[in-house]
Amino acid sequence: RAAASSSSSSMAAVADVATGALAATAILRWFAERSGPAGRFSQSMLLRVPAGLLEDDLRAALQAVLDRHDALRLRLTVVPSDIGAAPAARAPQHHDDWDLEIAPAGAVAAGACLRRVDAGAVDDAGLRGLIAAAAEAAEQRLNPEAGVMVQAVWFDAGAGRPGRLWLTIHHLAVDGVSWRILVPDLASAWASVAAGTAIVLPVRGTSFRRWAERLSAHARDAGVIQELSFWSGMQSEPSLLLAQDRLDPARDTLGRAGHLTLTLPSAVTQALLTRVPAAFHGGINDVLLTGLALAVADWCRRHVQGASVRGANPIQGASHAVLLDLEGHGREEFGREEFGREEFGREAVLGDVDLTRTVGWFTSLYPVRLDPGRLDLDEALSGGAALGRALKTIKEQLRAVPGKGLGYGLLRYLNDATAGQLAGAPAPQLGFNYLGRFAAGDDGADWSPASLAESTGEGGEAQLGGGDPAMPLAHLIEINALTQDGADGPALTAHWTWAAALLDEAAVRDLAGTWFDALTALVRHVGQPGAGGRTPSDVVLVDLTQGEIERLESHYQRIEDILPLSPLQEGLLFHALYDARGPDVYTVQLELELEGLLDSAVLEASIQAVIGRHASLRAGFWHEHLSRPV
Numbered sequence: 264r265a266a267a268s269s270s271s272s273s274m275a276a277v278a279d280v281a282t283g284a285l286a287a288t289a290i291l292r293w294f295a296e297r298s299g300p301a302g303r304f305s306q307s308m309l310l311r312v313p314a315g316l317l318e319d320d321l322r323a324a325l326q327a328v329l330d331r332h333d334a335l336r337l338r339l340t341v342v343p344s345d346i347g348a349a350p351a352a353r354a355p356q357h358h359d360d361w362d363l364e365i366a367p368a369g370a371v372a373a374g375a376c377l378r379r380v381d382a383g384a385v386d387d388a389g390l391r392g393l394i395a396a397a398a399e400a401a402e403q404r405l406n407p408e409a410g411v412m413v414q415a416v417w418f419d420a421g422a423g424r425p426g427r428l429w430l431t432i433h434h435l436a437v438d439g440v441s442w443r444i445l446v447p448d449l450a451s452a453w454a455s456v457a458a459g460t461a462i463v464l465p466v467r468g469t470s471f472r473r474w475a476e477r478l479s480a481h482a483r484d485a486g487v488i489q490e491l492s493f494w495s496g497m498q499s500e501p502s503l504l505l506a507q508d509r510l511d512p513a514r515d516t517l518g519r520a521g522h523l524t525l526t527l528p529s530a531v532t533q534a535l536l537t538r539v540p541a542a543f544h545g546g547i548n549d550v551l552l553t554g555l556a557l558a559v560a561d562w563c564r565r566h567v568q569g570a571s572v573r574g575a576n577p578i579q580g581a582s583h584a585v586l587l588d589l590e591g592h593g594r595e596e597f598g599r600e601e602f603g604r605e606e607f608g609r610e611a612v613l614g615d616v617d618l619t620r621t622v623g624w625f626t627s628l629y630p631v632r633l634d635p636g637r638l639d640l641d642e643a644l645s646g647g648a649a650l651g652r653a654l655k656t657i658k659e660q661l662r663a664v665p666g667k668g669l670g671y672g673l674l675r676y677l678n679d680a681t682a683g684q685l686a687g688a689p690a691p692q693l694g695f696n697y698l699g700r701f702a703a704g705d706d707g708a709d710w711s712p713a714s715l716a717e718s719t720g721e722g723g724e725a726q727l728g729g730g731d732p733a734m735p736l737a738h739l740i741e742i743n744a745l746t747q748d749g750a751d752g753p754a755l756t757a758h759w760t761w762a763a764a765l766l767d768e769a770a771v772r773d774l775a776g777t778w779f780d781a782l783t784a785l786v787r788h789v790g791q792p793g794a795g796g797r798t799p800s801d802v803v804l805v806d807l808t809q810g811e812i813e814r815l816e817s818h819y820q821r822i823e824d825i826l827p828l829s830p831l832q833e834g835l836l837f838h839a840l841y842d843a844r845g846p847d848v849y850t851v852q853l854e855l856e857l858e859g860l861l862d863s864a865v866l867e868a869s870i871q872a873v874i875g876r877h878a879s880l881r882a883g884f885w886h887e888h889l890s891r892p893v
Contacts, residue, residue: 281333281470285363286479289672290593290626291435295361298512299734301339303402306728307431308442309394309713315422317457318379324452325415326373327462328445334436334471334623336366338410365472366410376413383421393418394429401431402729412436427713431729434624439698440592441622450710468617474625477616482677490670491681497632498688502586503563505692505739506765515762518732523759523768525775527782529752534786536700536746536753542795543651548697549658551744552589554781555695556633556657557650559585561640561781562774584634588738590696593627594618595669629668630691633657644777646784646791654785655798655809662800694738698745700753736762740771755782797822811889818885823878825893836884836892 287295294301312321329335340362380397382390401414412435418427430445437445448464455462481487527535539550560583618625635643635653643649674681702712728743744757757778761771788794796816799807802825807815816822828836835849874880886892 279470279473281472282336282365282367283472285337285365285472286475287361287363287676288475288478288624289676290624290628291361291363292676293628293672294435297735297737299516300731301407301435301734302405303729303731304434304734305402305405305431305730306434306437306439306442307398307402307429308446310428310430310446311707311709311711311713312417312426312428313453313709314420314425316417316419316426316453318377318417318419320453320456321415321417321428322373322377323456324449324462325377325413327452327464328449329371329373329376329413330368331448331464331467332445332622333365333368333467334441335413335432336368336371336410337407337412337433337436338364338366339407339435340364341408371410371413376411377415377417379417379419382418382426390418390420390427394427398429398431401429405431405433407433407435425709434728436624437622438592438624438626440594440625444620444622446710446712453710465620467620469615469621471621471623474616474618474621474623478673479677482673483680487666487670487673488678488681490665491674491684493665494630494671494674495684495688498586498630498685500584500632500634501582502584502632503559503582504567505559505563506567508765510736510739510762511764512735514764515736516732517730517734517736517760519763520736521759521761521763521766521768521771523761523771523775525757525759525779527755527757527779529749529754531779531783531786532746532753532755534789535755535782539785539789542789543654543658544795544797544801545654545658548589549654549661550785551697551782552631552633552661552695553635553650553654553657554785555587555742555778556583556585556635557640557643557653557781558774558778559693560635561644562770562777564640566770566773582634583636583638583640584632585693586630586632586691587693587695588628588691589631589668590694591627591629591667591669593625593669595627595667627667627669627672629664629671630688631661631664631668633660644781644784646787650781650784650788651794651796655796659798659800662798690738692739694741696741696743698743700746700748702748736760739765740774797825805891805893807889807893814888815885815893819883823881826882828884828892832884833892836886840886 294304342360342362378397378401380393382393385393397416397418401416404414405411412433414431416429416431418429420426432445451464452462535550536547540546543549634656636656638649638653639647640649643653671685675685676682740759740761742757742759744755746753746755757775759771759775797812799809799812802812805825805827807825812825815825838849839847884892
């Protein structure tokens with residue numbers, strides 16, 4: 264394993280060897296601490312595949328993918344932490360140690376991962392039954408301790424109609440971004456084999472093993488350690504409790520959990536994705552989490568006796584703060600000189616790290632405390648001005664999280680000197696993950712995601728997560744949301760999972776409905792005059808308060824940017840204000856003589872085009888009631 268070093272140049276000098284012992288990342292250690300059966304923990308996808316597909320061609324394509332992407336050849340060795348104790352004496356909450364290794368290319372044979380099911384003589388109902396049975400069996404065949412991380416089941420519908428391919432990959436080796444790499448690679452490899460040409464897949468950048476080494480080293484970087492006070496301080500602040508009782512790992516398991524799926528209408532979803540974030544200069548997570556925080560606060564005041572607040576001081580009064588675990592894709596930068604900047608789920612190449620084509624489980628998981636402040640919940644949930652203030656407040660809290668939360672996992676799981684200070688904090692009762700936006704399935708294209716609604720009867724998503732029924736739940740309530748494009752437009756779908764022994768379905772359905780109501784209220788809110796606006800984190804070059812920004816916005820209805828004055832501009836402004844009634848000696852005039860007949864409309868359009876092209880011609884100065892002029 265790579266030695267710890269704070270020098271990026273030293274790290275860059277280490278060769279990127281993709282195979283061998285793998286340092287456990289923060290998310291892998293988090294999963295190991297759950298101490299449940301790991302075999303069936305997986306993600307799956309159903310694909311439409313070409314009619315007349317040949318099994319040998321598919322096997323060759325799958326082999327190329329297995330050989331290209333190292334994480335698919337991962338093997339896990341579990342070493343019990345109390346290995347010397349008798350089975351009956353082992354602690355019920357022991358945490359085993361994990362040793363991970365990536366085998367070399369060629370070590371995993373595609374033939375052992377692929378099975379064919381004859382679906383040529385079955386109708387749609389029969390195909391649904393075949394897929395359901397085979398998908399369950401494929402998940403059960405996963406065995407990370409034997410290096411079995413991938414299972415593929417091909418439903419051969421014959422030469423006359425497209426077949427289906429069910430891919431199940433253990434979650435230790437894949438995440439949501441990885442599928443956007445794997446599926447195109449599999450399709451490209453098959454096309455080459457079917458055409459009789461050599462398989463040429465795009466080059467992979469930084470290996471997953473190399474990334475894990477750099478995470479381990481970066482966990483001891485001084486800049487990361489400085490985040491410790493932020494994380495420990497946040498977790499010590501009071502927050503709402505959804506239930507008084509804690510999770511019992513023996514009772515509250517995946518097999519005993521409650522499940523609920525709700526979908527927001529397309530018209531509301533479309534506005535959530537576009538008009539609402541644009542109005543507040545934010546992102547979709549700002550919108551979704553604002554609605555969720557308000558929904559939890561409203562739900563707690565109606566369902567939880569006394570609206571219990573964890574860590575509250577009686578003299579502080581009621582709190583609307585919500586503590587939750589937030590998932591991110593984890594492919595973040597450590598610093599511009601070292602790592603890639605995330606953009607639309609992919610990495611730009613900066614320095615010597617490129618994760619645009621790296622497959623693995625990169626997910627980051629970190630706690631965030633969302634406090635909309637003291638506000639009138641009824642006014643906010645009805646779409647009033649309080650709702651806009653809440654969104655601005657929560658947006659700033661999310662942007663205050665350092666490094667998009669990556670440092671929390673490093674300090675909690677990869678640095679022994681800091682882990683103890685974070686391990687004792689109460690775990691959030693709520694987990695949230697927005698998976699992103701996906702194209703609709705069954706659009707007729709080969710190698711596109713197929714609709715599970717038509718093929719399995721289990722919903723419309725092309726990608727599903729699996730796990731052992733005995734796996735302990737990580738949260739009292741977990742929300743996995745995604746947007747899918749359909750014939751009527753995009754629709755937000757939320758999957759709710761909860762500990763059924765602690766909450767009943769009616770209570771969870773109430774919370775889910777309240778969340779959707781809050782999101783709908785946000786759509787109504789941005790339709791009101793004056794709704795939206797910037798927050799201090801949008802104005803990165805000027806230190807302005809929220810009140811100062813709103814004063815500027817009330818004077819200028821449309822603001823492109825707010826900038827500080829250069830020293831020369833400050834001098835010019837001083838002279839202009841010193842003698843406001845005198846002539847402005849800094850005004851520059853240019854006189855042009857025009858010949859011929861003047862087309863005033865053309866001249867006006869030309870001047871407008873010049874103003875539109877050069878931002879400085881649209882600039883104005885403001886200083887009243889501001890700490891510094893802008």
